[in-house]
Amino acid sequence: MKTLALYARIGLRNIRRNARRSLFTIAAISFGLFSLIVFQALKVGLHKEMVSGTLGLDAGTIQVHAAGFEANMALIQPIPEMDKVRSGLAGLKLTDFSERIKSPALVLAGRKSSAIMLAGIQPAEEKKVTFINRRVVEGDYLAEADRVLLGRPLAESLGVRPGDEVVLMAQSMYGRPVTRKFVIGGLYQTDLPSFDRSHAYLPLPAAQRFLDAEDVVTEIALHTDPEQAPGLAAGLQQRLGPATWQVRPWQRTVPDLVQLIALNDATMRLLIVIVFAIVAMGITNTMTTVIFERFREFGILNAIGAGPGGIVSLVILESFFLGAIATGLGSLAGLAAGLYLQHYGIDLTRFISTNQYFAAGHVLRAYVTPGDLLNAVLITLATAIAAGIYPAWKAANMDPVKALVHN
Amino acid sequence: MALVELRNVIKTYLDGESGPITALQVTDLRINRGEFVCLAGPSGAGKTTLLNIIGCIDRPTAGRVLIAGRDTAKLRGGQLAGLRRMAFGFVFQSFNLIAVLSAYENVEYVLLLQHVPAVERRQRVGEALESVGLARLMHKRPGQLSGGQQQRVAVARAIVGRPLLVLADEPTANLDSQTGEELIALFFALQQQSQTTFVFSSHDPAVIQRARRTLAMRDGRIVADERLDGKDLPSQSRFSGQIHFPQVGAEIHPFVRPENAHGQPDDRPEVD
Ligand SMILES: Nc1ncnc2c1ncn2[C@@H]1O[C@H](COP(=O)(O)OP(=O)(O)OP(=O)(O)O)[C@@H](O)[C@H]1O
Ligand SMILES: [Mg+2]
Numbered sequence: 228m229k230t231l232a233l234y235a236r237i238g239l240r241n242i243r244r245n246a247r248r249s250l251f252t253i254a255a256i257s258f259g260l261f262s263l264i265v266f267q268a269l270k271v272g273l274h275k276e277m278v279s280g281t282l283g284l285d286a287g288t289i290q291v292h293a294a295g296f297e298a299n300m301a302l303i304q305p306i307p308e309m310d311k312v313r314s315g316l317a318g319l320k321l322t323d324f325s326e327r328i329k330s331p332a333l334v335l336a337g338r339k340s341s342a343i344m345l346a347g348i349q350p351a352e353e354k355k356v357t358f359i360n361r362r363v364v365e366g367d368y369l370a371e372a373d374r375v376l377l378g379r380p381l382a383e384s385l386g387v388r389p390g391d392e393v394v395l396m397a398q399s400m401y402g403r404p405v406t407r408k409f410v411i412g413g414l415y416q417t418d419l420p421s422f423d424r425s426h427a428y429l430p431l432p433a434a435q436r437f438l439d440a441e442d443v444v445t446e447i448a449l450h451t452d453p454e455q456a457p458g459l460a461a462g463l464q465q466r467l468g469p470a471t472w473q474v475r476p477w478q479r480t481v482p483d484l485v486q487l488i489a490l491n492d493a494t495m496r497l498l499i500v501i502v503f504a505i506v507a508m509g510i511t512n513t514m515t516t517v518i519f520e521r522f523r524e525f526g527i528l529n530a531i532g533a534g535p536g537g538i539v540s541l542v543i544l545e546s547f548f549l550g551a552i553a554t555g556l557g558s559l560a561g562l563a564a565g566l567y568l569q570h571y572g573i574d575l576t577r578f579i580s581t582n583q584y585f586a587a588g589h590v591l592r593a594y595v596t597p598g599d600l601l602n603a604v605l606i607t608l609a610t611a612i613a614a615g616i617y618p619a620w621k622a623a624n625m626d627p628v629k630a631l632v633h634n
Numbered sequence: 635m636a637l638v639e640l641r642n643v644i645k646t647y648l649d650g651e652s653g654p655i656t657a658l659q660v661t662d663l664r665i666n667r668g669e670f671v672c673l674a675g676p677s678g679a680g681k682t683t684l685l686n687i688i689g690c691i692d693r694p695t696a697g698r699v700l701i702a703g704r705d706t707a708k709l710r711g712g713q714l715a716g717l718r719r720m721a722f723g724f725v726f727q728s729f730n731l732i733a734v735l736s737a738y739e740n741v742e743y744v745l746l747l748q749h750v751p752a753v754e755r756r757q758r759v760g761e762a763l764e765s766v767g768l769a770r771l772m773h774k775r776p777g778q779l780s781g782g783q784q785q786r787v788a789v790a791r792a793i794v795g796r797p798l799l800v801l802a803d804e805p806t807a808n809l810d811s812q813t814g815e816e817l818i819a820l821f822f823a824l825q826q827q828s829q830t831t832f833v834f835s836s837h838d839p840a841v842i843q844r845a846r847r848t849l850a851m852r853d854g855r856i857v858a859d860e861r862l863d864g865k866d867l868p869s870q871s872r873f874s875g876q877i878h879f880p881q882v883g884a885e886i887h888p889f890v891r892p893e894n895a896h897g898q899p900d901d902r903p904e905v906d
Contacts, residue, residue, distance in 0.1 A: 230746045233739070240734035524732055530691050531791070532719025532747055534712055 231540060238545035241517070242552070249549060252513045256553030257560065259506040260607045263499060264561025264600060268568065268593035270495050274488050275594055278453050278477075284417060285426070286480050287325075287356045287448030288456040289463070294473045296445070303330055303400045305443040307471055312447065315466045319459065323355040323450040328434050328443055332397040334377070334427060336385040343381070343427045345397060347434020356450045359415055359428065365389050366413030373433040374412025378423025382414050389413055395427075399439035407437055453477065503610045510614035514546050518622045525622045535623035542619035543612060550611020554604050562600065568593035635703045636664035637798060637831055638688055643697035645683050645854075657683040658694070658854045665833060667798070670825050672845030673835040679851040681835035682803050688833065689722050689801045690714045702798070719747050723792030725802035725834075730788040731776040737763065737787045738772040744795040762794035763787075765827075766820060782813035786820065793824055802834035806841050818844040 242249045282288055291312060296304040306312060309326075316324060325348055332345035350369040354360050359376075360368045366389030369376055375393065377385075387393055389411045399405045409429070416423055435441055451459050456476035464474040478485045518525070525538055533541075572592040645658035658680045665671055665688075673681045686692035687699060690706055699706045701717065709717060718724075723744075731740045741762055745755045763772050766786040776784050785805055792800045802821070806814030818834070818841050825832050836842055850858035 229749075229752075233743060233746055236739075237732060237734055244734055527724075527726065527730065527732070529715070530689070530718060530724050530726075531744060532715045532717075532722075534715035534719075536712075537747070 230537060231544070234537070234541040234544050235548070237541060238548050241521075241545060242548055245517070248513060248516075252509060252549050253553040253556065255509045256506050256550060256607060256611065257557035259502045260554060260557030260603055261561040261564065263502060263603045263606070264558060264595070265564050265568070265593065266495065266498065267599045267603065268561075268565035268595045269573075269591065270491055271596060271599065272569070272572075272592045272594040274491065276591065277484060277488070280418070281481060281484050282450075282453065282477050283356075283358045284419065284422060285357060285448075286477055288451045288453050288477045289449040289460045290475055290480050291447040291449075291463070292445065292473045292475075294469075294471055296473065301331055301398075303328070303398075303438060303440055303443065304445055305400070305440070306445060306447065309442075309444055312467065312472065315463060316447075316449075318466060319463055321449055321451065321459065321463070325349050325352040325356045325448050326431060326444040327353075327446045327448060328431060328438060328440060329445050330397050330434075330438055332395050332427070334381070334385065335394040335396065336387045336391070339385050341381060341385065341424070343425050345395065345427050345429065345434065347429050347431040347438075349431050356448045359417075362415040362417050363413050364416045366411065368413055368415075369428060369430050371412055372430055373409060374429075375409040376413050376415060376428040377411055378420075378426060379414040379416040380420045381424045381427070382411065384424070387411060395437065397438060400443060401439060403439070405437060405439060499606070503606060506607070507610050507614040510546055510549060510611055511617055513549070514542060514615055514618035515621065517545070518542065518618045518625070522622075522625050525625050529625070538623040539619040542622045543615040546615025546618070547608070547612050550608050550614075553611070554607045557607065558600060558604050561603070562595060565593050565595035569595055636700075637667045637669075637702055638665040638833075639663070639698075639700040639703075640687070641698045641700075643687060643694045643699060645680075645687060645692070646695045656854055658687065660684065660697075660856055663849075663856065665799075665831060667831055668825070668829045669831050669833075670822060670846040671831075671833045672842050672848050673833065673851055674837065674842045674845075674848050675835075675851035676837055678853075680854040681837075681851055683854070684851070685801050685803050685833065685835055688799075689724060690717055719744070720795070721798045723795060723797040723800040723830075725785065725788045725792050725800065725805045727804040728781075728808045731784055731791075733776055736773050736775055737768060737779065737790075740776070740787055741772075741791045741794050744791055748795055758794055759790075762790040765793070765824060766790045782809050782817065785809060785813075785817055789817070789820060789824070793828065793830065796828070797830060799831045799833065802832070804835055804837075806836060806838060811838070811840055814838060814841055815844070 291306060293304045293306050316322075327349075328347040330345050332343055334341050334343050348369070350360070363376070364379055366376075375395070377387075377393070382388065385393065391411050392408050393411060394406060394408050396404065396406045429437065431444075435443055449459075457478060460474045460476040464472070467474065528538055528541070529535075569592055572590040575591050640660045640663040642662075643658065643660045644656060647655045647657055673684060675681055683692065687694050690699070690701070690709075693707075701721065706714065706717070731737075732743070735743065738759055742755060742759045745758060750758065760769065760772075763769050766789050768783060768786050768790065771779060771783060776787070779787065785808075788805075789800075789802075792802070800821070805821075806817055809817060821832050821834065822844060824830065834841075834845075842848060846862045848858070848860045849856050850860070
């Protein structure tokens, strides 16, 4: 223990003695760690944004449907035994959910028409699941019982404004065509024009009446912690039984998002490997230079009986200290930058035109988690130690005779 | 039992420019406890090779090396390190010390390796530095000390572990002659106090003449073995042309006395 303390002292003093080289190495390691923390934080922030932006648009984190509803989505397929479903949700303390009825429809204005997905939603409950209410740019958000909410790009292409009338056409629950005039109550606009052009909203009772589907609900969208969605969905499914209902977390309702996140994660891992391979080579290179400069010192240590173990600890400690100092600096800098970006974000408006597939805000916010920080620190320290192993082995196997005989 | 015993030791280097070089060939050499021995001889005579083999830094190509009767061939790397740590003290020609450690820390290092407790460590390091006359400079780093002072730190480091044997390879080569002679005088004084065995090498006559026993080397062989015990007088030496024996006289070196201070060695080494 005492000898280790001495080796630590020798290591630290050598680091100080070769200040310029040490600083260079430390700067390289710190920079590696810094970028790791910042990129990781940006990636987590981006993912959070992508998840909340996509799920908050329409999908929610969990959806409940009638089993097998995917077989024909053009049909209105009521969720059976809604009371049982509601009590199941209550039993699991799942309170943030919105009941919907969804049906394909056609919206007509004058000679123009457009195919849309019409959604009847519970205006108050929907606020807990999606952010459509916060994207209303003209008029108001389903304030009146039978007014329709359209996306602004759709309204523009139809040449209509709030207060104007449009005609909605659809198939009733029983397969009969239904047509009705609705006054436009408001316009919304999200970051996804393709979504805005194809989705229209009515209050749930109005939609049910229009579709001749009194009290019918075809979809329940829930809001939960995205991370916990799979577990909660499985719990609810189990509670309800598998035959009649289908409960799916967002990982299954929006699989493309999962894939995109997985791809990002893989890219990040590759980046980490590259950055730390470079860092490791830097340390190994520095330490090997150190070893050859001080080969006499190691010869003497060997001669006076330090033994290979002692020399190995000496070199690895020195490399570890370089890593530890760099870890301190790099993680502080990374944390500062990460928190700055978490607070202020980066405005990407100029870089991103329009994301066609996933909703993500134009201001990217980083998100620093303690786990990621710890992870980055451990990777750096482990790299520093690992990078010391080869030079340490070299030093311990340095022929003491050669080290001592030739001056 | 001799402290060091070499039997038919040969050291051959294969990487010599004109084929293998036999750097050392010693049929029988015994060094007893408490001796004060100098290896003398020109450059390339094999002094360093012999010291390294005695100090178990290097292994012989053939033959046996016994330390206190134990055959070192049977010891593994870790055990050899242990032997060096506990039984030997080393002084080298130059760049002897760890640059980033103070004189005190350089000396203390040996005791840390020996797991000597803190209080005793402090006391012994102090004593060792005191005995080489460096107590005042103990917090200086090697770079802040003169060559002679650095060598004295190395001597303090070599003796602080209370070794059986101190090995010094040309310890005076980088010192001016006055400082060099003082260093050897210091060796002798320490040897007298502690009865530690000293073996050092040199090709400086002024240094060689301070030894109580001189092994003259040439081409890897010991060509003369002279003792200052009255039996091997300078005139009988086959090597007397090169080796000068100590000038006896308290006024020059109070440590050097004509009689062998620690008695007669128990057996006569052979000269090959
Ligand atoms: N590592 C080595 N490889 C090859 N030959 C060596 C090696 N070490 C020593 N020798 C050779 O062995 C012989 C003895 O060398 P050694 O260093 O023991 O002599 P020395 O008496 O210490 O000389 P010096 O006074 O110059 O230090 C020389 O011929 C030398 O060239
Ligand atoms: Mg030599």
